[in-house]
Amino acid sequence: MSKTPNQQLRIIGGEWRSRRLRFPAIDGLRPTMDRVRETLFNWLQFDIEGARVLDAFAGSGALGFEALSRGAKEVVFLEKNPKAALQLKDNLKTLQARNAQVWAGDALLWLADNPEPYDLVFLDPPFGQNLLQPALQQLTLLPGALVYIEHESQLSPDLPAHWQQRKRKDTKEFSFALYEVGSQD
Template sequence: MSKIPSQQLRIIGGQWRSRRLRFPAIDGLRPTLDRIRETVFNWLQFDVEGARVLDAFAGSGALGFEALSRGAKEVIFLEKHPAAALQLKDNLQLLEARNAQVWAGDALLWLEQNPEPFDLVFLDPPFHKNLLQPAIDALRLLPGALIYVEHEASLQPQWPANWQERKSKATKEFCFRLFEVVAA
């Protein structure tokens, strides 16, 4: 088996600011860009510290590592690709992060089997794989929970009635949005 080449991402804030982490160069794996992560974490600046975070479809783990760096109480990374999941574990070890876990498997299956409450969820599935709507439908969140969603611009997901959009931005290629779960 040949070794998968790797790329790097940089943590942009918090205790690990400027630390570089490796991630495998896998087709379809696209870490959230630095400038977008900066915007998202500006949106979330008062909501990350002490939060239970789920990074579904983690890929490089850019969003989850950023949350850990900024004081999240716990992060669960869900990643199906074995090389990416292994690299997430290696990066957690490198950072000596003990308040995070990697689940190497199908994120949709995990969501169906673990209706745990999270304070913050990152949903950034691979584009053009029809994973976003099933993930949205599988989430069970309490009022006050926040959900960051990144999706291709052409997609028109059906948002749950109790998800109130807080912020959003779009480019020609993709949209990114922050929702809050409100009482039904």
Template sequence: MSKLPSQQLRIIGGQWRSRRLRFPDIDGLRPTLDRVRETLFNWLQFDVEGARVLDTFAGSGALGIEALSRGAREVVFLEKHPKAALQLRENLQTLQARNAQVWAGDALHWLAQHPQPWDLVFLDPPFNCGLLQPAIDQLTLLPGAVVYMEHETALTLVIPANWYERKNKTTKEFCFRLFEVQETKVPGTDTEK
């Protein structure tokens, strides 16, 4: 199998399977590896179709585009770097993806201004920048929502008590983890919130 040039990614499955898309050569931009995306979307096989998806720190858009290819109802991409946001818009136009929008700006600012629930959230910020915990803290999610995160192995996070970890894998350099938001029990009662 030949290796892709460093500024291309391949869609793994769905309606755009095997399509190749370009992304800019920007320091710190690292699309989720093919093998990791394949594992992730195997984990998500019942969670993507019809989902409202938020791809924070989108970069190349590999995760959100993969979700669109597999039947997501809508994807909002958040990307701060102007070149990456522009290329992402061009790629979505090439694919004729009408159910997607790109917000070119700071993801944390956007999350603070748009406290709305999502079915599926991708959290894959640049490593060693201190962005993941603030993003987790700002999310508004309903029970049943699914959150994927990718982060450096050494990072310690405070995960909300009602997030159940469904799956995870760890390498020397990074972890990738899948959580599902559970009902929250009200302390001292048998009722759920």
């Protein structure tokens, strides 16, 4: 099976609507599909403006770029693959986005060393690598924060009891859901 050296994703809404960004063809890198992003950002339409966003396991950066395009105050992209991280930086330069940064390294290590809270966290780790549960355990979030989780359909992550599910959709291959962090009392 031959792969093209670069692939493209399209930003769906906001300031950069219809802009196309490149991302490298890397095994396991699967940008969140347009229809899933459209659903997610419909769920988030009143929560993005001014939000501090963490895009852990960023990959192509589809979710983080969409958030920036729709008015997020800041986005931190975490990406372990050096080629993908470099492309994220190039895409930020192309868009002239100054309110974002890319951390090229292991998301779990970053989460352990940076316990600062975010308003919105995207957790869409590579499938089949058992990264979701450790990432969930590393998060530091304040009440009212939102967490988007995308995972294999057969996976049932152990979520904190004080998280309330806002929305969820399931397909044969994967599930995606949005949670709101409640208070722990």
